[in-house]
Amino acid sequence: MAGWTITPLVYGAIEVKKEQITTGLDVGLAVKVPYLGFYLTNGRRKVLCDTGINAKYIVDGKAWAGMPAEGGERHVLDALAHVGVVPDEIDMVLYSHLHNDHAGNSHLFEKAVHVFQDAEWKELLDPLPSMMIRGDFDQSLIPMLKDMNRQRVAGDVEILEGLKLIQTPGHTAGSQCLLVDTRDGVYLLAGDTVHVAPIAYPRMTRWLQMDGSVLEITPAPGHWGPAVPSSLVYDHYAWYRSIYRIHALVREPKHLIPGHEPSVVGRTFG
Numbered sequence: 001m002a003g004w005t006i007t008p009l010v011y012g013a014i015e016v017k018k019e020q021i022t023t024g025l026d027v028g029l030a031v032k033v034p035y036l037g038f039y040l041t042n043g044r045r046k047v048l049c050d051t052g053i054n055a056k057y058i059v060d061g062k063a064w065a066g067m068p069a070e071g072g073e074r075h076v077l078d079a080l081a082h083v084g085v086v087p088d089e090i091d092m093v094l095y096s097h098l099h100n101d102h103a104g105n106s107h108l109f110e111k112a113v114h115v116f117q118d119a120e121w122k123e124l125l126d127p128l129p130s131m132m133i134r135g136d137f138d139q140s141l142i143p144m145l146k147d148m149n150r151q152r153v154a155g156d157v158e159i160l161e162g163l164k165l166i167q168t169p170g171h172t173a174g175s176q177c178l179l180v181d182t183r184d185g186v187y188l189l190a191g192d193t194v195h196v197a198p199i200a201y202p203r204m205t206r207w208l209q210m211d212g213s214v215l216e217i218t219p220a221p222g223h224w225g226p227a228v229p230s231s232l233v234y235d236h237y238a239w240y241r242s243i244y245r246i247h248a249l250v251r252e253p254k255h256l257i258p259g260h261e262p263s264v265v266g267r268t269f270g
């Protein structure tokens with residue numbers, strides 16, 4: 001065991017309609033989900049996963065799909081301060097993917113090496129029109145990352161001892177999950193391959209929220225299969241293959257940490 005610990009960092013939050021993230025279920029129900037990053041340390045290395053949403057993507061208090069949101073640089077600095085870390089101490093930033101709400105504050109981490117999938121870089125360089133319409137990628141990231149210390153990886157790689165990146169396309173071409181070896185087993189940080197737990201666990205009926213309340217939710221019918229896609233799956237064939245992979249790698253539900261999961265707020269893992 002490499003003995004990493006994982007601390008979720010809250011970089012803000014967005015209110016979404018549940019049917020946007022668990023398609024067709026609980027139509028009209030509003031849920032507040034966090035913009036998350038993760039601080040990872042093994043006592044020597046200080047690693048960050050994702051850098052949150054840039055404030056320019058929140059206009060008049062509204063972000064993606066016109067939904068109420070808060071976030072930006074101040075939230076990232078506060079979240080890091082909460083774990084006693086300043087940006088210059090971060091030596092590596094790993095990206096679940098390069099969407100604007102996961103790579104929006106990378107400019108804060110000038111001393112770090114920035115690690116992402118080659119396929120994700122290519123999608124950022126040449127997004128489909130649908131991705132442009134939605135504003136998924138912030139293309140000012142291209143010159144910024146070119147100026148920074150960056151590392152492109154292709155496929156699965158153990159990037160540090162006890163930290164393994166696995167490519168899980170579907171939400172984006174270069175989405176990746178991170179397997180983290182801890183004293184409490186191997187955790188999987190899913191990014192937006194799995195936005196929230198009820199996507200990967202369709203039989204769930206109770207869902208812990210950021211404010212500590214428990215929401216009663218509708219389980220998916222059995223014939224829906226192993227997962228409930230969100231409205232943000234771009235390649236369904238790739239996404240289901242990624243889901244099968246994730247399910248095979250995660251021993252218990254507690255070891256899966258989705259990219260916008262409210263129930264992980266305020267906790268530490270490992």
Ligand SMILES: [Zn+2]
Pocket residue numbers: 097099102171192
């Ligand atoms: Zn995304």
